Amino acid sequence: MVDLLIIADDFTGALDTGVQFAARGAATSVITDPAFDFAGVDAGVRVLVLDAETRHLAPERAYALVRQAAARALDAGIRCIYKKTDSALRGNVGAELAAALDAAGADRMPFVPAFPKIRRITRDGIHFIDGVPVAQSVFGQDPFDPVRHSRVSEILGEQTAAPVIRRKAGDPGNDLPGIQVFDAASDEDLAAIGRQLGAAGVRLSAGCAGFAAVVADLLALEGAPPQIPELHAPFFVVCGSVNPVTIRQLDAAEQAGFPRHRLLPEEKLLPEWLDSAACAAAVQDLLASAKQEGRCILDSNDPPENSAAARDFAAGRGMDIEEVRIRISGTMGGVMKRLLDSGLEATLMCSGGDTLLALMRAVDVAELIPVCELDTGVVLTYFVYRGKTHPIIAKSGGFGEPDLLCRLEERICTGADRKAPPHQSH
Incomplete structure (x- = not known):
């Protein structure tokens, strides 16, 4: 009960x-x-x-x-x-x-x-x-x-x-x-x-x-330790957060060699792009990058040299900030579904609650099972889609040190997470 x-x-x-x-x-x-x-x-x-x-x-x-x-x-x-x-x-x-x-x-x-x-x-x-x-x-x-x-x-x-x-x-x-x-x-x-x-x-x-x-x-809510799903490369990071904390983490990972793919304004803000040949080609490029490099970032943020690109694009089409938020998260979820449907087998990571929810809605999954924290506020969970279990790491945009993604990659590559870390009383 x-x-x-x-x-x-x-x-x-x-x-x-x-x-x-x-x-x-x-x-x-x-x-x-x-x-x-x-x-x-x-x-x-x-x-x-x-x-x-x-x-x-x-x-x-x-x-x-x-x-x-x-x-x-x-x-x-x-x-x-x-x-x-x-x-x-x-x-x-x-x-x-x-x-x-x-x-x-x-x-x-x-x-x-x-x-x-x-x-x-x-x-x-x-x-x-x-x-x-x-x-x-x-x-x-x-x-x-x-x-x-x-x-x-x-x-x-x-x-x-x-x-x-x-x-x-x-x-x-x-x-x-x-x-x-x-x-x-x-x-x-x-x-x-x-x-x-x-x-x-x-x-x-x-x-x-x-x-x-x-x-x-x-409340003494305890029981047997949770079972930890195996984590394997590639490590595929999906970012829909605009928080500066997460952006610093992406920058540090890119400097450490993570391939970083940024969506253009017309890609992340026009829903019809998801059904285009250009999107299909982008999905294949992401799959190839993840397989070749063992790690990959899909980022919804504009590059610093053109930080107003999405805002200007949206303003020119009469989109308010709420519509921008919904469209971007929907695109990120849609791209991830297409990646999974195309055979992506990876340890996924979503930064930002809107992005994670959009992915779950895209794959029609309404339940997740949390397992353990890999870092404070960084949660390992999993979902089942089309008969396959997909481990996914979830993180709020405002959590974590700059080197977080690099440390997570090391744990994934070394298989360090075979048992749940002991909990600590707060």
């Missing part, structure tokens, strides 16, 4: 949170259907992660989807709800926390947004990225979901009238009704918050992957 439902706002977030439980041996499934029948979950699944895809929606729509999902889960007998939020606080955080509260009929919910392992902390109610208040970081410049405030109460207050209570571990006197935002600057802080709340206190809770690891320990 399912013990916990995690509701995430994007695909990579669903995976990096779900894997905290999968790595401990709790059977975990990530689904993409908001209308999923919670009463019909496969026997043995203890943690269900729903990618509600609400990050880019209007707040009212995000509220409705999260409230409906949480209410249906509770009606189906799922006893715990974890509202997963973006670790940089993008998206409809206030609306979605309010939705979870209302669905449960609760008057308070602990919210721990910090993820110290990737240098995202909350101090005095302000959220920091690499020591910089989040609104002043790269996430304040996000072209799709810019974070306008750094104080968590101000972010939440834009979308909910629920009281916001600032808390620290060890301040039981401030246990007041509302969304209780906990400061945390280290894994030790997260663990202390968990000890203070106890298992009963996290049955309705919220945060990112950092605190999810604490929740997994508190």
Whole structure:
């Protein structure tokens, strides 16, 4: 029986949170259907992660989807709800926390947004990225979901009238009704918050992957270690993220010899290109490059010497930024399907939740099984398409050091991932 439902706002977030439980041996499934029948979950699944895809929606729509999902889960007998939020606080955080509260009929919910392992902390109610208040970081410049405030109460207050209570571990006197935002600057802080709340206190809770690891320990959701699929070259990286963190990783990999293929504006923004002879030729070129070099990058970003090419192309055809986002991710998913249909057998990697979801939709797969983390926030999972199991590495655009792709390639080539790495308590 399912013990916990995690509701995430994007695909990579669903995976990096779900894997905290999968790595401990709790059977975990990530689904993409908001209308999923919670009463019909496969026997043995203890943690269900729903990618509600609400990050880019209007707040009212995000509220409705999260409230409906949480209410249906509770009606189906799922006893715990974890509202997963973006670790940089993008998206409809206030609306979605309010939705979870209302669905449960609760008057308070602990919210721990910090993820110290990737240098995202909350101090005095302000959220920091690499020591910089989040609104002043790269996430304040996000072209799709810019974070306008750094104080968590101000972010939440834009979308909910629920009281916001600032808390620290060890301040039981401030246990007041509302969304209780906990400061945390280290894994030790997260663990202390968990000890203070106890298992009963996290049955309705919220945060990112950092605190999810604490929740997994508190709820004792453990089991046999997961089986690790074999990872083989070529290593094929698909990037639909515009985050500077990911771009630095691609640049470092290219400098290390990864072939890097960038889509032109007309290729990534015109859907008819997918059915053209030019696309078919491009797919063959990508297959040949991956086979010959053992590694390959397919990148949706424009080159630095012509960084406005896609923007200018879109503007000339009356496309707004949301249409650009949807078209680019759809093209990336379509190209990957054509590669798989043409015989690509590789260890895949998707950077960016939109890109990963587009691939899953293109191959008509609605479920992924998270296995383990290969690096913080870098999740190994797999899917089955046309009878073949395809390992895929998923990563949010804002995670990881510049040399990440090079280190992952080394692990793939040396077969270092024959067993799951031991989990570490946060």
